[in-house]
Amino acid sequence: MDTRQDELRRDLDAALQARKELGKEYEPELVDSFLRRLDARLDARLDARVERRVAEQLDDYAPARRHRPRRFGRSGSRLAMVSLVLGIPLTAIATDGGTNGFTGFMGLVVCWTGIVGVNVAAAYGDRRQERRPDPARGEWD
Template sequence: MSASDPQHAGPVEHADRGDRAASADHVDHLDHVDHVDHVDIRKDLDATVRARRELGEEYDSALVDSFLEKVEQRIDDTVDRRVRRHLAEQRMAAARGGRRPKQDDSWAERYGFALLTLVLAIPLSAIAGGLAGMSGLVACWIGVVGVNAAQAVRLHPELLPGRGADRE
């Protein structure tokens, strides 16, 4: 497995590309590897059964031992591969500061609340300014900023010191 071969690139190489598609490619590659292992084990079992028919019962234990060694090696390889993937994912999460990228959020989900509050702030400003003057206008905008700040902290707890790691 070479690092330059994208088909055999591990999670760390995919992290360098920085996109979710790379992670999906990696998972698809692992599913393919697991499927190939399953096909190979089936072929080995068929070959072992054919060899047993040809050689007879006196070679049963040797054939079974040989087959079990192959299965054990494949299980070890699969476990090692999954442990390496899990460790790489943990390192990537630690490098991001424990935050998960929110690539699934649409533009409206990210900015919709802020735009709505700004749109509503226009008539609220007119009413507050007309009824209470400058102090009403200041109070209105402190409320708009406060509501947006609360929403930002709710969506991104890491904005407040000491809260990001505890919440996820």
């Protein structure tokens, strides 16, 4: 930290010397130049701090994320709820009020097999999408 203060002190001394040599008419430009350099240093220090804190938080978050059980995403849970709600009237239609014995049972089996199939396909699709690497980020990013 002493080297940063020494650099800042040298920059300030250089700005003051330039003011003495150039005169008061160049004072606003000299002050602006010094403030720009000071602002750039503060930005660099702030960026380094933010990067360090983000890295620390990601390190803290990563182990908890790895051991989390897999759950349906938001779209998967919505699909499951919609399919269950639609399953009730489809069951009534498939069984036809219980008047057709075997054909009603087969309609029920076909109906619920389709509902389960759609939900399994949606869950499998979410899982495959989660494993896929991000195309925007490469090895060198």
